[in-house]
Amino acid sequence: MSNKNVFLKKYFLMTRSEENYLKTIFHLGGGDSKSITTNAIAEQMETKPSSVTDMAKKLSDKGLVDYVRYQGVSLTTEGKKTALSIIRKHRLWEVFLVEKLDFSWDEVHEVAEQLEHIKSEKLVDKIDELLNFPKYDPHGDPIPTKDGKFQERDEKLLSEMSIKSIGICVGVKDSSVPFLKFLDKNNIALGNTIQVLDKEDFDNSLRIQMDGKEMRISHQIASNLYVKKND
Amino acid sequence: MSNKNVFLKKYFLMTRSEENYLKTIFHLGGGDSKSITTNAIAEQMETKPSSVTDMAKKLSDKGLVDYVRYQGVSLTTEGKKTALSIIRKHRLWEVFLVEKLDFSWDEVHEVAEQLEHIKSEKLVDKIDELLNFPKYDPHGDPIPTKDGKFQERDEKLLSEMSIKSIGICVGVKDSSVPFLKFLDKNNIALGNTIQVLDKEDFDNSLRIQMDGKEMRISHQIASNLYVKKND
DNA sequence: AATTAAATTTAGACAAAGCTAAAAATAGAT
DNA sequence: ATCTATTTTTAGCTTTGTCTAAATTTAATT
Numbered sequence: 001m002s003n004k005n006v007f008l009k010k011y012f013l014m015t016r017s018e019e020n021y022l023k024t025i026f027h028l029g030g031g032d033s034k035s036i037t038t039n040a041i042a043e044q045m046e047t048k049p050s051s052v053t054d055m056a057k058k059l060s061d062k063g064l065v066d067y068v069r070y071q072g073v074s075l076t077t078e079g080k081k082t083a084l085s086i087i088r089k090h091r092l093w094e095v096f097l098v099e100k101l102d103f104s105w106d107e108v109h110e111v112a113e114q115l116e117h118i119k120s121e122k123l124v125d126k127i128d129e130l131l132n133f134p135k136y137d138p139h140g141d142p143i144p145t146k147d148g149k150f151q152e153r154d155e156k157l158l159s160e161m162s163i164k165s166i167g168i169c170v171g172v173k174d175s176s177v178p179f180l181k182f183l184d185k186n187n188i189a190l191g192n193t194i195q196v197l198d199k200e201d202f203d204n205s206l207r208i209q210m211d212g213k214e215m216r217i218s219h220q221i222a223s224n225l226y227v228k229k230n231d
Numbered sequence: 232m233s234n235k236n237v238f239l240k241k242y243f244l245m246t247r248s249e250e251n252y253l254k255t256i257f258h259l260g261g262g263d264s265k266s267i268t269t270n271a272i273a274e275q276m277e278t279k280p281s282s283v284t285d286m287a288k289k290l291s292d293k294g295l296v297d298y299v300r301y302q303g304v305s306l307t308t309e310g311k312k313t314a315l316s317i318i319r320k321h322r323l324w325e326v327f328l329v330e331k332l333d334f335s336w337d338e339v340h341e342v343a344e345q346l347e348h349i350k351s352e353k354l355v356d357k358i359d360e361l362l363n364f365p366k367y368d369p370h371g372d373p374i375p376t377k378d379g380k381f382q383e384r385d386e387k388l389l390s391e392m393s394i395k396s397i398g399i400c401v402g403v404k405d406s407s408v409p410f411l412k413f414l415d416k417n418n419i420a421l422g423n424t425i426q427v428l429d430k431e432d433f434d435n436s437l438r439i440q441m442d443g444k445e446m447r448i449s450h451q452i453a454s455n456l457y458v459k460k461n462d
Numbered sequence: 463a464a465t466t467a468a469a470t471t472t473a474g475a476c477a478a479a480g481c482t483a484a485a486a487a488t489a490g491a492t
Numbered sequence: 493a494t495c496t497a498t499t500t501t502t503a504g505c506t507t508t509g510t511c512t513a514a515a516t517t518t519a520a521t522t
Contacts, residue, residue: 051510053471070470070517101357111351120342126332282480284501301500
C-alpha cells in the first residue's frame with residue numbers, strides 16, 4: 001500500500017462509529033492529553049466498557065488515540081484534529097437547521113448527529129459560507145475553524161456571577177431537550193441581558209432582572225447558563 | 232412487539248444498505264411489478280449476485296419486495312413507497328446543492344448519495360420548502376411528491392425528434408460526470424431551445440440550432456438528451 | 463500488607479453485509 | 493428431449509461493531 005493510501009485511510013475511511021468515539025473522547029476532555037477511562041466513554045455513549053476497549057485498540061492502531069491498558073485513552077494530535085472537524089460539522093449543521101430551516105434549538109441535535117458524518121469537504125465549507133462563517137452554534141458553543149482552532153469563550157456560569165453584575169446570556173451547559181424547552185417557555189434566549197439582583201442563601205436561587213422583567217430562577221437553572229460579563 | 236413497533240421497524244429501522252437496494256430495484260424498473268434479476272441488481276450495485284440473494288430474502292421478510300427464487304424481485308407497494316421517498320430525498324438534495332451551494336451538476340450525485348439516507352421527515356420537508364417545491368432535479372429528473380406520486384415527463388430523446396421540430400432541453404439520460412462535463416463545455420444546458428436542422432444518415436449525427444448558434448452533435452450525445460416538444 | 467471492591471480487559475459469541483467456491487436450477491441449442 | 497451454458501442459490505468464511513461472562517488488574521480499606 002502506497003503512502004497516499006495511508007493518507008486516504010486516515011482521512012476518508014473513518015467509520016461513523018470511529019468518528020463518534022473520537023467526538024465523545026474530545027467532549028470528555030481527552031483533547032488536553034488527559035486520559036479518559038473506558039467506563040466514562042461507555043457511560044456517555046450508552047455502550048459497554050468492553051466495546052470501548054475494542055475501539056480504543058483500533059483507534060490506537062490508527063494513531064488517533066494514545067491508549068494505555070487499564071489507564072484510558074487520550075487523543076493524539078491527529079485524533080484531536082479529526083474530532084474537531086466532526087464537531088465543526090455538527091455545529092455548522094445546527095446553525096443551518098436553525099437559521100435556514102426554522103428548526104428550534106431543541107430539535108437540531110438529533111439531525112446534526114447524522115449530518116456530521118457526511119463526507120464532503122466542499123459541502124461543509126459551502127454551508128459555512130452560506131451561513132456567513134458563524135462563530136457559535138445555537139446553544140452558544142463555539143464552532144472550530146477549518147484549521148482546527150477552537151475559540152474558547154470567556155464566560156462564566158450565571159450561578160457564579162456576583163450580585164449586581166450584568167451579563168449577556170451566551171450559551172447553555174446542559175443542552176438537553178427538556179432544559180431547552182424550559183428556557184423557551186420562560187423566554188430565556190441567547191443574547192438576553194441579565195442582571196443578578198439577589199442571591200438566596202437557603203437554596204442558592206437567584207432573583208434576576210432580564211430584559212426589564214424581574215424573575216426568580218433556581219440554582220439548577222443558573223448553573224447551566226453561561227453569561228458573558230460586559231464590563 | 233406492539234403494532235406500533237412493527238410500524239417503527241419498517242419506517243425508521245431501515246439500514247443504508249437496504250435503502251440502496253430498494254432504490255436500485257426501482258431504477259431497474261422493479262416498481263412496475265416487473266421482476267428484476269439478482270444479476271442485474273448486482274451489476275448495477277457493483278456487488279456479487281450472492282449478496283443480492285441474501286438481501287432479497289431479507290427485504291422479502293420485511294415485506295418490501297416480492298421475491299421468487301430463481302426469478303428475481305419486484306417492489307411491493309410498501310417497498311415502492313420507501314424507494315420513492317429515498318429518490319425524493321436524493322433529488323431534493325441535488326437541487327439544494329446546486330441552487331443554494333453553487334455545486335455544479337456533475338458534483339452533486341456523490342454527496343446526495345450520502346444525504347439521501349438522513350432520517351428526518353422534517354428536514355426533507357423544510358428543504359423542499361426552502362427550494363420552493365421544485366419539480367425536477369438538476370439533471371431534469373422528476374422529484375416524487377411527499378405522498379409518493381411520480382410525475383413522468385412527456386419528453387423524448389433528441390435523437391428521436393423529427394427534422395425541423397423544435398424542443399426545449401429538459402433532462403439527461405446519462406448523468407455520468409464525463410457526459411455532464413462535456414455538456415457544460417459545449418454550453419448545452421437544461422432550458423435551452425433546440426431545433427433539429429438535419430440528420431446525417433451515415434453516422435446518425437444531427438445538425439442543430441441551439442439558442443441561435445448552429446452546431447453538429449453525435450448520435451451518442453443526442454440519444455442521451457431529453458427534449459420537450461413545445462407545440 | 464492483605465483483602466475486597468471496582469474497573470478493565472479478554473475470550474467467545476452474534477448480527478449485518480459482504481465475499482468465494484461449489485451446488486442447483488433455468489434456459490437455449492441441437 | 494437432452495445436454496450444455498448461464499444464472500442463481502447455498503454453504504461457509506470475513507470484517508465491523510457489538511454483547512456477556514469470566515478473568516485480571518487497579519484502588520481502596522482495613
